[in-house]
Amino acid sequence: MPTPLDAVVVGAGPNGLAAAVTLARAGRRVTVLEGASTIGGGTRTEELTVPGLKHDVCSAVHPFGVASPFLTSLPLAEHGLVWRYPEIDLAHPLDDGTAGVLFRSLDETCARLGADGPAWRRVFGPVAEDFAELADDVFGPLVRVPRHPVRMTRFGLRAALPAAVLARRFRTPRARALFAGSAAHVFRPLTRPATAGAGVMLTAAGHAYGWPVAEGGSSAITGALASLLAEWGGAVITGHPVRHRSDVPAARITLFDTSPATVAEVYGDELPARTRRAYRRHRYGAGAYKLDLAVRGGVPWTAEVARRAGTVHLGGTLEEIAHAEAEACAGRMPERPFVLVAQQSLADPTRAVGDLHPVWAYAHVPSGWTSSAEQAVLDQLERFAPGLRERVVASAVRTPADFERDNPNYVGGDIAGGVNDLRQLVRRPRWGDPYATGVPGVYLCSSATAPGAGVHGMCGFRAATRALAAAP
DSSP states (O other): OOOOOOEEEEEHHOOOOOOOHHHHHHHHEEEOOOSSSSSOOOOOOOOSSSTOOOOSOOOOOHHHHHHHHTTGOOOOOGGGGOOOOOEEEEEOOOOTTTTEEEOOHHHHHHHGGGGGGGHHHHHHHHHTTTTTHHHHTTOOOOOOSSSSSSHHHHHHHTSSSOOOHHHOOOOSSSHHHHHHHHGGOOSSSSTTTTTHHHHHHHHHEEEEEEOOOTOOOTHHHHHHHHHHHHTOOOOOOSSSSOSSGGOOEEEEEEEEOHHHHHHHHHHHSSSSHHHHHHHHHHOOOEEEEEEEEEEEEEOSSSSSSGGGEEEESSSHHHHHHOOOOOOOOTTTTOSOOEEEEEOOHHOOOOOTTEEEEEEEEEEEOOOTOOOOOOOHHHHHHHHTTOOOOOOEEEEEEEEEHHHHOOOTGGGGTTTSSSOOHHHHHHHSSSSSOOOOOOTEEEOOOSSSTOOOOOOSSSHHHHHHHHHHHHHH
């Protein structure tokens, strides 16, 4: 009988590679198995429109990357990772030509918000100031004793609210919309409990660290992780899908950067019945419909500040965004969907080809949406940037089905790894240990586990740390 390997990781996305690096740093011999022909998962970068123009396939802007306690502990700069920052982190234009603006500087943001400046400082200032101390608690399982209970309680009182309720702290449409756009990253109706958490985290991270992009594309993040893994003795094998138990080599530690359903399919009755039921019942949220554009001369935003912003949120007022999110989560296509836009070349000029710029945009749509949403996305862009269509040289569409086909973790086009309601935040993906499967030596490390979505590697790091603690 062959000697078991030290460790096998299934999936070479950010969390799979984070788990592999954690194991390798602990002296374990690690092999990563990736089903696709390239590594990266949600951080892949490809030429989707015209030759030479690099588009991020899924994740594009990385406030949680620069805030991650795990990623920042690694010498990734030595392996090619360079963060690039735009002049303005985030803009949220309104129909009157004004815009809410998020700068890394809390002072400048508050000054721009006028009458709502003091309230913005009261809500986000303490969390931004404490972010480094809070990060270990926030980027972990919800149900555990925090290292910084006072700071965590202060954060939790804000995060537990519905986003629409916390937004009432602000009086102006600009401030309310600016917060609502960040909160909408949670893919949930903004009237539901705990939907404020994403908005508070993203806003505070913006003030503490900024909203950067990776030079050359998001693939640089996982490229740096893979390079570091190789330096520490690990190996990555692409073109090796894992669908059955026989596809998994014997190992003392096995981690899955996959959906819970994949683990249930691979291990079947080997899983404890309770775990198997939880994995098969893991619920998914609204989907993403993505439009990549090659735009000559950049986007002609009516709000001038948006022409300097790395990220732009489109959805109008708080009320409009709340309505659109409620519709998408209820299975109805909103007439005016919430759209997230990234202009990576503003921070990273290497992403442009002459006067041709990549524009990354996706809308929140119902899970598994099969009809076209291209015009709805373009209409939202044109609403705040009249004349955009005339500048588009080429485009590429990625539907919810395309997302799931290219990455089976994105069930129904849900790029967040599962619905982020209060129940599933507590049991992500099951009660108790979020990483252990119940099969000895086998763990789940994907974004279906705590702390959830984002390119931070913390799911992989925590799962691998848990595995090492239990391993002989």
